Structure formats: C-alpha cells, structure tokens
Amino acid sequence: MYDLIVLGGGPAGLAAACRAWQEGVRRILLVERDDALGGILNQCIHNGFGLHRFSEELTGPEYAGRYIRMLGQTGVEVRLATMALQILPGQDGAPHEVHTLSPTHGYEVLQTRAIVLAMGCRERTRGAIALPGERPAGIFTAGAAQRYLNIEGYLVGRRVVILGSGDIGLIMARRMTLEGAKVLACVEVMPYSGGLTRNIVQCLQDYDIPLYLSHTVTDIKGHDRLEQVTVSQVDANRRPIPGTEMVFDCDTLLLSVGLIPENELTRQAGIEMDRRTHGAVVSEAMQTSVPGIFACGNVLHVHDLVDYVSAESERAGAAAAAYLQGNPSASLPSLRLDNGAGIAYTVPQRLHPGIGEAQVFFRVNRVTGPAAVVAENDAGETSRFRRLRFAPGEMERITLPANLVATAKEHITLRLEEGSV
Amino acid sequence: MKEIICIVCPRGCQLTVDEANGYAVTGNGCPRGAAYGKSELQNPTRVLTSTVRLTGAALRRLPVKTDRAIPKGKLREAMALLDTVVAHAPVTEGQVLVADLLGTGANLVATREIPAE
Numbered sequence A: 001m002y003d004l005i006v007l008g009g010g011p012a013g014l015a016a017a018c019r020a021w022q023e024g025v026r027r028i029l030l031v032e033r034d035d036a037l038g039g040i041l042n043q044c045i046h047n048g049f050g051l052h053r054f055s056e057e058l059t060g061p062e063y064a065g066r067y068i069r070m071l072g073q074t075g076v077e078v079r080l081a082t083m084a085l086q087i088l089p090g091q092d093g094a095p096h097e098v099h100t101l102s103p104t105h106g107y108e109v110l111q112t113r114a115i116v117l118a119m120g121c122r123e124r125t126r127g128a129i130a131l132p133g134e135r136p137a138g139i140f141t142a143g144a145a146q147r148y149l150n151i152e153g154y155l156v157g158r159r160v161v162i163l164g165s166g167d168i169g170l171i172m173a174r175r176m177t178l179e180g181a182k183v184l185a186c187v188e189v190m191p192y193s194g195g196l197t198r199n200i201v202q203c204l205q206d207y208d209i210p211l212y213l214s215h216t217v218t219d220i221k222g223h224d225r226l227e228q229v230t231v232s233q234v235d236a237n238r239r240p241i242p243g244t245e246m247v248f249d250c251d252t253l254l255l256s257v258g259l260i261p262e263n264e265l266t267r268q269a270g271i272e273m274d275r276r277t278h279g280a281v282v283s284e285a286m287q288t289s290v291p292g293i294f295a296c297g298n299v300l301h302v303h304d305l306v307d308y309v310s311a312e313s314e315r316a317g318a319a320a321a322a323y324l325q326g327n328p329s330a331s332l333p334s335l336r337l338d339n340g341a342g343i344a345y346t347v348p349q350r351l352h353p354g355i356g357e358a359q360v361f362f363r364v365n366r367v368t369g370p371a372a373v374v375a376e377n378d379a380g381e382t383s384r385f386r387r388l389r390f391a392p393g394e395m396e397r398i399t400l401p402a403n404l405v406a407t408a409k410e411h412i413t414l415r416l417e418e419g420s421v
Numbered sequence B: 001m002k003e004i005i006c007i008v009c010p011r012g013c014q015l016t017v018d019e020a021n022g023y024a025v026t027g028n029g030c031p032r033g034a035a036y037g038k039s040e041l042q043n044p045t046r047v048l049t050s051t052v053r054l055t056g057a058a059l060r061r062l063p064v065k066t067d068r069a070i071p072k073g074k075l076r077e078a079m080a081l082l083d084t085v086v087a088h089a090p091v092t093e094g095q096v097l098v099a100d101l102l103g104t105g106a107n108l109v110a111t112r113e114i115p116a117e
Ligand SMILES: Cc1cc2nc3c(=O)[nH]c(=O)nc-3n(C[C@H](O)[C@H](O)[C@H](O)COP(=O)(O)OP(=O)(O)OC[C@H]3O[C@@H](n4cnc5c(N)ncnc54)[C@H](O)[C@@H]3O)c2cc1C
Pocket: A007, A008, A009, A010, A011, A012, A013, A031, A032, A033, A034, A038, A039, A040, A041, A044, A049, A082, A083, A084, A085, A118, A119, A120, A121, A122, A123, A142, A143, A144, A146, A167, A168, A171, A259, A262, A265, A296, A297, A298, A299, A303, A304, A305, A306, A307, A309
C-alpha cells in the first residue's frame, strides 16, 4: 500500500514526487515506462530551459538532471520500464488501484491513497491523415525525428520540408541543418507562427530557411520514398488557392502540428475531462473530479515552457500531501472559471472560493496587439491584465486577486479585450 | 538603426540598435537584451548544442553543448569537429570533452550524466 503513486517520470512527475516528499509524504512510488527518468526532455538537447525556475539557461537533459538528482536525495521509490495500464478509483475513501506491467515485476495491482497523473503528451498526427497524395516513407512527426537524431543518432533525411511552425518543428529545422540536411521550407497554414518568436529567429532566420505563412501541403509524390511535396497558398478560409503551387524536391516531410495530452488512463478512470484542453478538469490544487487523484504537466494541458510545468507540478505534489495529511477536499469545487470571448481555455477550471489569490494559466484563440485580459466575477468585480501582445502559441499566466475570488458566487469569466489599453 | 528580435528569453522583445550611436539598444525588457543587441550586430554568437558518439553505455549518443556562446560563423566548423569526438561512459554532466573548441575559449561539455553500464 502506497500513500502516493506518481504516473510518469518527466519533469511533471519528478517535481510532484520531490515536493510531496518535502511535504512529509513517505510511501511514494514513481512509475515510468521508459528506461530512464526525464521524459521528453532527454531528446530536447537544445538550450532555453530553466530561465524562470533556475535563472539559468539549461538544455533539456540538464534541466531533467537537476530534478533527477533532487529525487535521488529523497526516499521516493522509482520503477523504470514499468507501464501503468489502468487506474481504478476507490469508492468512498477506499484506496485507488493502479495496474502496472514490467519485465521485472510482471503484472501488478498496486494500492494507493493518492495518485498524481503526469503522463505528458504525444504529437498530433492528424495533419498526416488529412494530407493529400501518396503515402511514401519519409513522413515523420518532428518529435519522432528528434528522437531518432538525438537519442538514436540517425538523420531521417537530407532534403526536408516542415509542415507546421510549432516549436519542435522549428528546433528540428536548425538541428537537421547543422547535421548537414537542407531544410527547404517551413510551411504554416495559419497567418501567424505557432512557435516562439525567438525560435523563428534563431532556428529559421539564422539559417535562411523560408517560412511560408498561410500555406499548406497540397500534394505528396513518391513511391517508396518521398520525392516531391507541393505547397500552396491558402485563402482566409484555409482553402488552397489554385495557381499558387510551389514544388519542392525532398525526401522528408516533418509534421509539427501540435501536441495532445495522453489521457487514455484518465478517461478510463471516469475522471471528468475538458474538451478544450484535452486534459482533466482540475481545481487550483490540481485535483481532478476524483478525490485524491491529481494531474499536472502536459497531461493536463500543453505547456510551451517546462519551467511552468515544474511550478504547476510542485503545486500538485503539495496538494497531494495536504490531501494525505487529512485535508481532503471533496470532489471539485463549484466556483467555475469560464472562457469568454478570445479565451481558448483556462487551467484550473474550478476554484475554491476561500483560497485567497489564484494562479491561472490560459491561452487566447487569436493574435492581438496591445490588449488586456479581463477577469470579471458575477458580483461585478473585475481585474485587468495588460500585455503588449497575445498569441495562441504562448501560454499566459495571471494571478487573480483574493478579493475577486472571494466575492464570486458561481463563476469568474475571462475575456480578451482589444484596443482599450 | 536596425530592428532585431532578442532571443535571450522567450519574451522575444523587439530591439532597435543604433549602430551610429555606440550600438545603443532600445526596446529591451531587461539588461540582457541590451548586451545581446550590441553583440548581435558586431559579433553574433550562439551556444551550440548537439550530440557526439558514446561508447560503453546502452545509449549511443551523448548530448553536448558549448559552455559559452561561440561566433556564429564557426558553427559549421564546430559541427565537423564534433563528428570526430567519441565519449566513453561513465560521463558526468559538465565533463569537458574538448577544451577551448577551435580557439573560441568555449569548452565542449556533456549535458547528461551517463553511468557506466
Ligand atoms: C517532442 C517534444 C519536444 C518538446 N520540446 C520542448 C522544448 O523545446 N521546450 C520546452 O519548454 N518544452 C518542450 N516540449 C514540451 C515538454 O513536453 C514539456 O515542457 C515537458 O517536458 C512536459 O513534462 P511532462 O512531465 O508533463 O511530460 P513528459 O516529459 O512527456 O513526461 C511524461 C512521462 O510519462 C511517461 N508515461 C506516459 N504514460 C505512461 C504510462 N502509462 N505509464 C508509465 N509512464 C508513462 C512517459 O514515458 C514520460 O517519460 C516538447 C514536447 C514534445 C512532445
């Protein structure tokens, strides 16, 4: 019997386990399906991690290393090469069950009083399914190509087109160029990039790789291996414009079309989901609709910065400790955070009224110039948070003042207000 | 006057650098941006991250970086040199694999700890 089982040994699981230990929880098990801790950070060998958390610029493996060493200082039990297959929530305060499979322990049913979900996300392949044309070899998600190159040591191709301008695609454009490949173009269907501006500069502009906004792949040719990709401009409704075709001779197409939280276990456990984040609905304590089950990191919503993953996961670890130490808050609180105009989602989605100020992550659904996000509660209280620009590619963080939270009756609405700054 | 985007942190401030005026920088959200703007126009540098061959471990590649930024014009040459580097497990994080890479003053260091097999 464990007090806490953490599912996933990426930055989210590591931070949650460390923090729960610091808060006094002792029987903690961390389960990771890979042979090493660190999660996706092990393949993100570039730098740019940790500026917020450690005030230093680290590479992915270095950032993971800090937390792995921190975990090594605790008595948290770690099981590698162990896959969590199923979660069965306990009824009426009974322990939860986690079913696992591993080469060393076989199939096991573990009991625990609390669980932190930290299984991360995987790459969307939807873009691949919707691609017209033939189905030759040479089409990869950017993250798969990153794993081949940085972990296994294989360059997946020599002449490359990248579809989607997410950060992983941009990082791979630079990485493959430095390894001797020719990256011909990065193609983005939206009129703006999905990645950070700094990555457009240091990954594309540094290497003279053209970025085609409002363009998409409209044909693929090749029998065994990819030979040719056709790219066309799209109109305001994202429909290809005839006559704008450009043909690229290439052997590789990378897809960088977004990430999606990996929540099969969460759904099977009957945990309430948010269809906007594709993650669980949580309170400010990162607790899901099942008491004692918490979620954090990319399994909850896709983060662009690992620093925020750590911060959020430390909160989940602390909340799991508080729950175990006799501060169990029953299911989800009723105070809702609603998405008004311009807001794509918020995390958390629910708040306890008595918590004081509340930290909220959100994303907008369009690019703006100077604008404000307005938080308004149903008692007429408002707060404004101004920014020079908003973009869907960049997750924002605000702190709602205690007063706004305390006076709200049923909901607080976030909305984007342009031009009034 | 030149407009560039600061790449030092994810904020991505839009900098204006005045070459005629001692490379004075405006638009920076913090002092690091001013330093970046100055060096970017005179001697652009980048930290290089890549991998080298690894032996004696289950993993085949060891992630590495230069421990400080090196001139942008030397990145290709540095990559060619990395092709010849082989590391042997065990490796500690921060271990120097090549000292003073191409005379830049930067060391090539390991970024992941690899225990002996
Ligand atoms: C390809 C890729 C590249 C990225 N590049 C960057 C970047 O450059 N900069 C940045 O800030 N962010 C990047 N991100 C975002 C990055 O994922 C997050 O910043 C951070 O790694 C998320 O941490 P996590 O612990 O939530 O997820 P992960 O790091 O994905 O860790 C989840 C862990 O859970 C394990 N797991 C999943 N399911 C199970 C199961 N059923 N049983 C046992 N274990 C399980 C996985 O093996 C994995 O180790 C990238 C994401 C991806 C997918």
